[in-house]
Amino acid sequence: MTKSKFQMIYDELVGHIENGDLKANELLPSENELAESFKASRETIRKALKLLSEHGYIQKMQGKGSVVLDVTKINFPISGLVSFRELADKMGKRAKTDVVGLEEQLMTADMQEQFQMKEATNVWNVKRVREIDKERIILDKDYLLTSLVPGLTINICEKSLYAYIEQVLGLTISFAKKEITVERPTEEDKELLDLKEYDTIVVVKSHVYLDDATMFQYTESRHRPDKFRFVDFARRTR
Amino acid sequence: MTKSKFQMIYDELVGHIENGDLKANELLPSENELAESFKASRETIRKALKLLSEHGYIQKMQGKGSVVLDVTKINFPISGLVSFRELADKMGKRAKTDVVGLEEQLMTADMQEQFQMKEATNVWNVKRVREIDKERIILDKDYLLTSLVPGLTINICEKSLYAYIEQVLGLTISFAKKEITVERPTEEDKELLDLKEYDTIVVVKSHVYLDDATMFQYTESRHRPDKFRFVDFARRTR
DNA sequence: TAGTGGTCTAGACCACCGA
DNA sequence: CGGTGGTCTAGACCACTAT
Missing domain, CATH: 1.10.10.10 (Winged helix-like DNA-binding domain superfamily/Winged helix DNA-binding domain)
Incomplete structure (x- = not known):
């Protein structure tokens, strides 16, 4: 290689x-x-x-x-396709991940829609709370095809899911479609995060694909608004 | 060409x-x-x-x-570098622009910082409210170097600033650095937009550059949260 | 005019995949 | 094995910018 x-x-x-x-x-x-x-x-x-x-x-x-170009300003890319672990390492923040849920289940109709699959199969349902500087800031809800990502454990989810997928399973993560919106927080958001008095929450929905173009993961990453930051470098296409 | x-x-x-x-x-x-x-x-x-x-x-x-790939899902890119006019045209929404301010002024210290210029020069200060389906949704605050973009009029700002810059002035817009954050709305936001009861506002700050790498524009685009949507396609870089 | 980047070519060798 | 995409080359011509 x-x-x-x-x-x-x-x-x-x-x-x-x-x-x-x-x-x-x-x-x-x-x-x-x-x-x-x-x-x-x-x-x-x-x-x-x-x-x-x-x-x-x-x-x-x-x-x-x-x-x-002057690269001092941009340079930490929440843009692109980077895992929380990679990001936290790069920024040197005191970050901690708390796995609040890990179970295998049959896809719901909603998930079947997201994965665009004809038949419902089993998925991992992973819920993780990200803590930065002692505050619970982000709630990540991941759904992964068990057929492609077998053998998940709490330990793996606490460390890096992507490291496991790429280095242990030998899969190649290739691209993602992302959507950023702002919604009202759910009861679950309020319960699991230190939301303070905010009445909105930033939601990043991602469809993540392997290099053979199969979708293996759907994620909702829910951020407390004041800690959310997305940086992008864009060229004008004509 | x-x-x-x-x-x-x-x-x-x-x-x-x-x-x-x-x-x-x-x-x-x-x-x-x-x-x-x-x-x-x-x-x-x-x-x-x-x-x-x-x-x-x-x-x-x-x-x-x-x-x-299945392109039906992504396909309208708020990602990238696209003007409001181009976007509105593509989406076929009933959109309207109201120019609420247009004046030439000496750069403030804050602007000088944004433009990274040694000396303060004159800039256009343009304020525009974007109305979609009869609701005032977006407040755009633009600052443009008058030396590079002379002769702005209200009429131009109502139609398309980018069309004027590219087609009339013959400049080539090339790239931008963008940052998306969520802030508390200012008094001005509350006054100019139909904010409903929302207590946050999505802010997109852009530094926009020409093809010779000179920065000519700084923009703050302030969106009512429920109408904000950003879609991105990202490849994993290794 | 000389030097820059922008495009295009024809051919070569390699790594990977499937039958 | 043959066909696929991935890389690399040497050379050519063009469009643009400076002087």
């Missing part, structure tokens, strides 16, 4: 940007120069630069060159 | 997916077959498929092929 050449070039350039070798508003060397110094063809360099551009590290300008 | 070949191939394939010629869960023809039928090289086909993949239309599977 060796990385591709353009990925390694991307990684190296990201390193140079993040540690300050390449500063904001500086121009990168030209594609031809990069091709020479990395001993790669120009198209390979361009694949690496494409990645940098998509992730908001650089802006390409025809006829001029590629300029480094 | 003719489109590139891979863009045209992308457009044609999107057409086939959206009108049902290519249905969800069907496999696309192989890259070699597509190359032949479009009279293009395989790399060019691959650029088109890369776009389809990024936009959530297909999933590529090594050794197997590219499968069409």
